[in-house]
Amino acid sequence: MATCSQCPVRESSICHSLSADALDRFGRAGRRQTLLAGQTLMWEGEDALLVGNVVDGILKLTASLSDGRDQMLGIAFPSDFIGRAFGTKTRHSVTAVTDAEVCTFRRSDFDDLARRHADVEHDLLKRTLGELDQMRKWMQVLGKMTATERVAVFLIEMAARLCPDVESETALIRFTLPIGRQDMGDLLGLTIETVSRQITNLRQRQIIGTPDRRSIVIYDRRALAACAGMG
Amino acid sequence: MATCSQCPVRESSICHSLSADALDRFGRAGRRQTLLAGQTLMWEGEDALLVGNVVDGILKLTASLSDGRDQMLGIAFPSDFIGRAFGTKTRHSVTAVTDAEVCTFRRSDFDDLARRHADVEHDLLKRTLGELDQMRKWMQVLGKMTATERVAVFLIEMAARLCPDVESETALIRFTLPIGRQDMGDLLGLTIETVSRQITNLRQRQIIGTPDRRSIVIYDRRALAACAGMG
């Protein structure tokens, strides 16, 4: 039984706008689920039976072409909403990349609840509009940017999401990549080898450091931004 | 003064769910505007002051990188909603590619009205979710597909939007491209030359015909779908 009042994403998930008793109704409809790294919660092309909130861990959204080429469509962090509300088909798979915890609803239950709680629907709308903006930015990345630019954009984006509170211009930013090279390639429309070469290149130019293969240190934010075509 | 009851997109735009008197309120807030081909309604990076419905004509959404590389983010057809509701910045430009007619609202007015009319907000949510699905499909195109596949996908997509009612498997599909080669390139992440070569190639293989440079006839739907990686 989900005790929503103690939920780690109580204040940041789509549930944040719910009153105490509405929260109770959602709580009864929701179900806490634990996923192991690699486990897939929804499959591309399936009926959209589930939606939910990411409580903990990282998940990826992916879609593949018939011959197996994979495209990653996004990364879901804690408090992100996942799944296709108000639709019959899930157009992409959702897979845990780390062990993860999610709070799921049967889609039909969620749709009903959302229809009755305008605040939830409004919050979902704002999230969806924000994601749409984000996707459009990625379209620019995939349609127009070079390999170096793509990797630089990715690193800046990860830094922003994983270290949201670094203020000082000069402080080093250090974070752990939530995904490996293969997934980075699938996200950026590059091969694993090209991603690797770009990272090597940025390291050789002293713009970033790679203390271990999952960690990134940004030495020169300005130069990285310039690589990303924002300079 | 917009006479909404006679609006060509009365039944298909976001207004379709409004009752007669709600429609009247929207009608007073909205303003019919005529755009000449090439005229830009909203500029990337501007404050989001306007939203609206496309009444007639075709518009394109675009964003550019600092050095001028343009990416088209989508095409807006009659009854499509344009602009960024519930947000402060417009992240992309909206430009008429044909002479066009739009019905615009001050964004703040629209936001207020939408907040008060749950059906409108719900409709906007469904549209936005649909567009998000669409964008994700384009991410696959831009991230993973070859030039031939991209052009084939584009032609199939255009056929679906412009000839929605062709039933028979064998009937020829003929339509006029709403955009030129440059815009096709900007949409597909290709150069104008590559687009041209792919079209030439498809024509030489007798899969399509090009009676004039803005018209396409699809001779072999199955083969085109195969080119698009859906076969």
Added chain:
DNA sequence: CGGATCATTGACTGGTGTCAACTTAGGTGG
């Protein structure tokens, strides 16, 4: 320590981009 997985590096290929010439279509004005 040994095996599996992931990442890096190198050599080579090939698909698109780039640059430039040419063709076609459309519009304007004499």
Added chain:
DNA sequence: CCACCTAAGTTGACACCAGTCAATGATCCG
């Protein structure tokens, strides 16, 4: 109505970025 001009599209030659294939190196985990 034709001549011209411009913009749009096509075609060709060539270069280069990123993909492919293959070998090597680093980590992790049993």
